[in-house]
Amino acid sequence: MKHLEEYRDAHLVRGVLDDLRRRVTRPWVIMEICGGQTHSIVRHGLDRLLPDSIELVHGPGCPVCVTSLELIDKALAIAAQPEVIFASYGDMLRVPGSGRDLFAVRAAGGDVRVVYSPLDAVKLAQANPDRQVVFFAIGFETTAPANVMSVLQARALGLTNYSVLVSHVCVPPAMHAILGSPHNRVQGFLAAGHVCAVMGYWEYEPIASRYRVPIVVTGFEPLDLVQGIRQTVEQLEAGRAEVENAYARVVTRLGNPAAQQVIGQVFEVCDRNWRGIGRLPASGWKLRAEYAAFDAELRFEVQDMRAEESPLCIAGMILQGLRRPGDCPAFGTLCTPEQPLGATMVSSEGACSAYYRYGRDAGSMSLAAEPERKQPA
Numbered sequence: 498m499k500h501l502e503e504y505r506d507a508h509l510v511r512g513v514l515d516d517l518r519r520r521v522t523r524p525w526v527i528m529e530i531c532g533g534q535t536h537s538i539v540r541h542g543l544d545r546l547l548p549d550s551i552e553l554v555h556g557p558g559c560p561v562c563v564t565s566l567e568l569i570d571k572a573l574a575i576a577a578q579p580e581v582i583f584a585s586y587g588d589m590l591r592v593p594g595s596g597r598d599l600f601a602v603r604a605a606g607g608d609v610r611v612v613y614s615p616l617d618a619v620k621l622a623q624a625n626p627d628r629q630v631v632f633f634a635i636g637f638e639t640t641a642p643a644n645v646m647s648v649l650q651a652r653a654l655g656l657t658n659y660s661v662l663v664s665h666v667c668v669p670p671a672m673h674a675i676l677g678s679p680h681n682r683v684q685g686f687l688a689a690g691h692v693c694a695v696m697g698y699w700e701y702e703p704i705a706s707r708y709r710v711p712i713v714v715t716g717f718e719p720l721d722l723v724q725g726i727r728q729t730v731e732q733l734e735a736g737r738a739e740v741e742n743a744y745a746r747v748v749t750r751l752g753n754p755a756a757q758q759v760i761g762q763v764f765e766v767c768d769r770n771w772r773g774i775g776r777l778p779a780s781g782w783k784l785r786a787e788y789a790a791f792d793a794e795l796r797f798e799v800q801d802m803r804a805e806e807s808p809l810c811i812a813g814m815i816l817q818g819l820r821r822p823g824d825c826p827a828f829g830t831l832c833t834p835e836q837p838l839g840a841t842m843v844s845s846e847g848a849c850s851a852y853y854r855y856g857r858d859a860g861s862m863s864l865a866a867e868p869e870r871k872q873p874a
């Protein structure tokens with residue numbers, strides 16, 4: 498409990514906030530990139546404890562939220578095949594595709610299973626040699642090492658009935674897209690600590706320098722978050738734009754070279770469609786040609802599917818810091834966790850989900866965790 502209790506110490510958090518209040522002299526807009534950070538901020542009411550002049554906006558770092566609609570539709574098409582066991586993390590099951598979700602496929606007889614690791618899916622393939630096991634390999638840089646390890650493990654075991662439906666995206670291209678937009682409001686970033694634990698933070702140095710924005714590598718507990726915000730504001734007030742590491746207990750500048758090596762062995766850079774945002778060049782990873790035998794898109798011939806987003810959903814603007822969940826006219830009415838219109842309402846890292854779950858429409862100013870709304874099973 499060491500790192501949980503000390504980084505949730507309300508007295509220490511208030512001390513940092515008091516110091517922040519003394520330092521800030523004008524309005525600043527700061528984006529936390531990671532949806533896990535968004536949930537922690539909203540859950541603990543940290544944004545409401547900040548000086549009024551500091552506005553936090555929520556970034557695109559929610560892998561479920563940015564997985565493109567056509568990838569969801571491909572997952573639905575594959576999962577409906579009678580010979581397939583489709584394995585996925587739980588919060589993907591409720592994400593709406595063009596017509597239905599993975600729960601609906603399961604209700605119609607599809608064999609859709611929740612797993613907690615891609616290696617669980619490899620075990621399923623070992624245990625079911627007469628079935629095709631497909632793992633929905635989504636995520637940012639954080640989950641890439643485990644996903645590529647599952648492919649290497651399947652190859653080492655000689656499995657011919659295991660494949661992955663890959664939807665991997667990377668943080669730096671999204672930051673370029675946000676900062677390069679004529680509508681951009683973001684003046685500083687909290688970079689996601691777990692992504693940097695894998696990749697390091699050297700990739701962010703040219704971004705800070707090119708766009709003149711401070712970037713602070715930040716953790717996920719309340720004290721981590723307010724320290725990251727304070728360091729970002731210190732830079733903004735001083736006119737500095739550097740990359741700083743406020744999560745040194747986990748992150749180094751170069752990250753985890755062994756993890757980067759296996760990612761590079763199995764994946765190569767590709768263009769990706771980001772749900773609600775659009776196609777970003779060189780913004781993701783796909784399997785290298787040597788691993789094509791493990792590519793579910795090729796195995797099930799779903800490469801050419803296309804889809805249209807609901808016109809009501811403004812999640813793309815929320816994920817770029819241009820709108821908030823409460824700005825969406827469908828929030829809590831036409832769009833709820835039980836009947837979602839967009840992925841950000843059902844992902845455990847989605848901003849709309851955070852606002853709904855913690856009753857942000859009626860929220861509190863307490864440092865204690867806000868009461869949680871019951872989520873659908």
Ligand code: SF4
Pocket residue numbers: 809810811812815822825826827828829832833837838839840841842849
């Ligand atoms: S509330 Fe629902 S419809 Fe509105 S932006 Fe969020 S996910 Fe999309």
